[in-house]
Amino acid sequence: MQPNMPLSDLLEAVRKNAALPEDQSEATPPQVYTSQEFLELERTRIFNHEWICVGRSDEFQNPGDYRVTTISSDDVVVLRDHDGELRAMSNICRHRMMSLLEGEGTLRGKITCPYHAWTYNLDGQLIGAVHMRDNFDKSTCRLPQFAVEEWLGWVYVNLDPDAEPLAPRLAPLAKLLANYNVASYRTLFRVDEVWDTNWKILFQNFMEPYHLFAVHKDTVEKVLPTQHAHVITGGPGYCLYTQGRNPGVAFEYSEAMSNPNPDLSEDEVNCVPLFGAFPAQMASVSAERTFWMSLMPIETNKVRVFWGVDVHPDAMPDGSEFDARVAELKASFHAINGEDKPVTAAIARNAAALSAQPGRLSPKEQTIWEFQRYLARLLTTGSEAKTFVRKV
Ligand code: FES
Ligand SMILES: [Fe+2]
Structure with missing residues (x-):
């Protein structure tokens, strides 16, 4: 060959x-x-x-526990939100595409972009954006969500929202x-x-x-x-x-x-x-x-x-x-x-x-x-x- x-x-x-x-x-x-x-x-x-394995469920035990990982070409944040739900979403800011979080840790409150301080709830909803015009509606802006599944204690993420369950x-x-x-x-x-x-x-x-x-x-x-x-x-x-x-x-x-x-x-x-x-x-x-x-x-x-x-x-x-x-x-x-x-x-x-x-x-x-x-x-x-x- x-x-x-x-x-x-x-x-x-x-x-x-x-x-x-x-x-x-x-x-x-x-x-x-x-x-x-x-x-x-x-x-x-x-x-x-x-489906890509991103860790174990016990690593995301407490609200705010998060890890940033890369799947294919996308940086993804996996976290447990304040309602106890395990989520995976884009780690890319909806303003001008800065990376939001790095590594892993526990978030005390919101996700704040380090570039212009847009802030997001742990469900990915944009809740804060200063110095913007009145005609900008924050409620229309949310971090893209990815599929998450737990199996035998492992956590898996799939970028495809139409993926068959694992x-x-x-x-x-x-x-x-x-x-x-x-x-x-x-x-x-x-x-x-x-x-x-x-x-x-x-x-x-x-x-x-x-x-x-x-x-x-x-x-x-x-x-x-x-x-x-x-x-x-x-x-x-x-x-x-x-x-x-x-x-x-x-x-x-x-x-x-x-x-x-x-x-x-x-x-x-x-x-x-x-x-x-x-x-x-x-x-x-x-x-x-x-x-x-x-x-x-x-x-x-x-x-x-x-x-x-x-x-x-x-x-x-x-x-x-x-x-x-x-x-x-x-x-x-x-x-x-x-x-x-x-x-x-x-x-x-x-x-x-x-x-x-x-x-x-x-x-x-x-x-x-x-x-x-x-x-x-x-x-x-x-x-x-x-x-x-x-x-x-
Ligand atoms: S890129 Fe995130 S606030 Fe500007
Ligand atoms: Fe070996």
Whole structure:
């Protein structure tokens, strides 16, 4: 394949790749990772219309709690308003498009634009604008609102006001995870990073257990070995594998924790489901904790990685041991990510090479085949991109 193939040829390659039967499946054509036009199409077709994970519900527990994030090309503020409703809306001022809020925190009262001090209620309604003419009616001016949904304690935002709800397409996952009570897990820590790779390379890396025995041989593999990983066929909105755990050991802590969750069967205690909620959230769920990432492409070879760990409410020790355990968990997951970063960066570099060619996939990579079929469905079907309609 030539490095700068026209988009139409690339989409044909994507279609053919997705049409391969699972037992003859192949890795992703490399230009899918390097083409600027392909990234633009992903923004238009995928990130403007799909559900993006922005955090956990307990991070927006109190009225005024907010976080600014970027979805596709839009800066979005997620907040809990004074009526207790969780909202997502544009972070762009309706006057001359200044950014309203930054980072995260808790708002005491209104949202005030730092440029000319237009002020908004937490439902996005403009309520203050000084030095304006009498013929300006503030009541007609509101920050565009986006769809928000909570699922198992995660918060998702969709820029598309006509989006189908998320929960039905993840229903089989919710059933599989029911006994873990993931909605009760509490946020332990969050990290916001930029990795030097394509977002899809990282999604595929997280979602295949084939590399554990090689890349993570001294860490994850000792507890969750590749040979005990089994892909379970997913659905239109997700892919999934279950990872058998060697009893009595952990890679996250210096000593194995006792199971804090009485609802889990013995099999479930020794099983770690890992799911990818399309397009860009990946999560590993155990009896004690979750470890998850939400991705947003910045460039073809740069991705924002918002990741963190949440814990079962009874999983952590009290008092002075708490901080030590948090530090231990942080160090473990940074170390594992440190093993994945050079791999995912190398693949992103090599995808631009003349000699880069996709090879055959292992059965342990069925999740990659399913993800490729999802991408093909969204990117190669229909002749026109859905238009974006703002709801104000
Ligand atoms: S841009 Fe916000 S008040 Fe002017
Ligand atoms: Fe990995």
